[in-house]
Amino acid sequence: MTQIMETLLPDKVDTLFINCHVATMADNALSIIKNAALAITGKTISWIGKKKEVPDLLKTKGPKVIDCHNGWILPGFVECHTHLVWAGSRSNEFEMRLNGASYEEISKKGGGISSTVTATRNASKEELFILASKRVDALLKQGITSLEIKSGYGLNLETELKTLDVIQLLDKKFPLHIEATFLGAHALPFEFANNPDGYIDLVTQTMLPEVKAQGIATAVDAFCEPIAFTLTQTKKVFETAKDLGFNIKLHAEQLSNSNGAALASEFNALSCDHLEYLSLSGAKKMAQHNVAAVLLPGAFYFLKETKKPPVDTFRDLKIPMAVSTDLNPGSSPVHSMTLILNMACMLLGLTCEEALLGATINGARALGLELSKGSIEPGKDADLVVWDIDTPEDLCYLAGLTPIDVVMIKGRIHQTT
Ligand code: NIG
Ligand code: FE
Numbered sequence: 075m076t077q078i079m080e081t082l083l084p085d086k087v088d089t090l091f092i093n094c095h096v097a098t099m100a101d102n103a104l105s106i107i108k109n110a111a112l113a114i115t116g117k118t119i120s121w122i123g124k125k126k127e128v129p130d131l132l133k134t135k136g137p138k139v140i141d142c143h144n145g146w147i148l149p150g151f152v153e154c155h156t157h158l159v160w161a162g163s164r165s166n167e168f169e170m171r172l173n174g175a176s177y178e179e180i181s182k183k184g185g186g187i188s189s190t191v192t193a194t195r196n197a198s199k200e201e202l203f204i205l206a207s208k209r210v211d212a213l214l215k216q217g218i219t220s221l222e223i224k225s226g227y228g229l230n231l232e233t234e235l236k237t238l239d240v241i242q243l244l245d246k247k248f249p250l251h252i253e254a255t256f257l258g259a260h261a262l263p264f265e266f267a268n269n270p271d272g273y274i275d276l277v278t279q280t281m282l283p284e285v286k287a288q289g290i291a292t293a294v295d296a297f298c299e300p301i302a303f304t305l306t307q308t309k310k311v312f313e314t315a316k317d318l319g320f321n322i323k324l325h326a327e328q329l330s331n332s333n334g335a336a337l338a339s340e341f342n343a344l345s346c347d348h349l350e351y352l353s354l355s356g357a358k359k360m361a362q363h364n365v366a367a368v369l370l371p372g373a374f375y376f377l378k379e380t381k382k383p384p385v386d387t388f389r390d391l392k393i394p395m396a397v398s399t400d401l402n403p404g405s406s407p408v409h410s411m412t413l414i415l416n417m418a419c420m421l422l423g424l425t426c427e428e429a430l431l432g433a434t435i436n437g438a439r440a441l442g443l444e445l446s447k448g449s450i451e452p453g454k455d456a457d458l459v460v461w462d463i464d465t466p467e468d469l470c471y472l473a474g475l476t477p478i479d480v481v482m483i484k485g486r487i488h489q490t491t
């Protein structure tokens with residue numbers, strides 16, 4: 075149980091949550107405050123403490139009181155890795171994989187990411203927006219209040235920009251906080267089949283400067299893997315991205331050890347993601363450069379991976395572990411954060427506390443948002459969820475259930491049952 079810091083009662087309270095327990099996620103732990111009250115002023119958490127102070131808070135000017143009936147308040151989930159703007163379906167590949175084909179085999183035969191690229195290029199911006207809106211809506215209903223979305227199913231200037239535009243439109247339409255990541259170096263488009271360096275030139279010389287000029291992404295990601303791009307090609311992308319002032323992220327060591335994590339760490343990446351094949355030296359570099367590890371149990375599960383990311387090493391080296399759906403049409407068509415929490419525990423060996431930290435404060439770290447998101451502390455954004463559960467661990471244990479009572483984003487209520 076956490077010590078409550080004596081914070082001054084705010085002069086003005088807009089919303090006051092009472093009869094609640096809070097898992098604040100402060101200090102890298104659940105940091106539970108039982109029988110708590112929580113005050114929101116404007117867009118910000120202004121006070122958290124024991125319910126005995128409530129009479130004084132009620133005397134402040136006209137707060138809206140929300141009785142949580144002994145429910146639990148947690149920070150809204152920070153979903154730090156999705157590819158949710160796509161057209162088409164890959165359910166046929168799912169069937170092929172059930173019949174024994176591997177992800178790499180399907181990719182080499184022109185399926186996989188390439189098939190989504192064709193469908194996404196052929197879709198209009200409006201069609202993509204409708205498709206992606208449905209997915210964002212589903213995530214909002216899962217208690218996700220911050221969301222990262224990558225481009226990467228365009229692989230030409232026009233469709234990468236179209237995708238990033240759709241992400242901007244989603245940001246305007248939905249109340250949740252959205253971070254856009256440019257993933258031009260996701261796969262080699264067929265028109266560059268024999269010329270990967272030519273494609274990397276297009277990414278670095280044309281796409282990155284244009285994305286920067288339009289201000290439509292904050293981070294740059296790449297897929298460093300034999301079926302995608304080499305270490306040298308990834309380095310070129312990062313050099314340009316860094317010069318242009320983007321944050322860096324990497325799909326690293328998902329299917330093999332390509333030493334991508336060490337490279338990304340040298341560029342002070344925010345996160346390296348997947349990491350099943352991470353070496354000890356790669357992990358040490360991540361620790362040295364304060365890089366978050368994003369674990370994606372949905373992809374691990376869908377690809378029937380057997381090699382797990384080195385969770386014990388992350389613990390030993392105190393590397394923050396984030397957890398995410400990796401929502402995408404190929405390797406992780408998973409739309410449920412609570413299901414992912416369960417998978418993180420059952421498949422990757424995280425404790426419930428680690429999984430919950432992974433979907434909140436460590437998700438925020440993986441996006442560079444940890445000063446404003448991911449934990450319930452005075453001064454942070456009022457992004458939170460009231461859950462109808464008996465303990466925070468229920469969110470990992472009741473696989474796939476989402477018993478939400480209230481979602482608040484930046485001080486405004488967006489969903490109640
Ligand atoms: O995170 N690894 C590369 N990108 C996605 C897969 C995308 C796809 O298969 O469409 C991932 O797993
Ligand atoms: Fe991914």
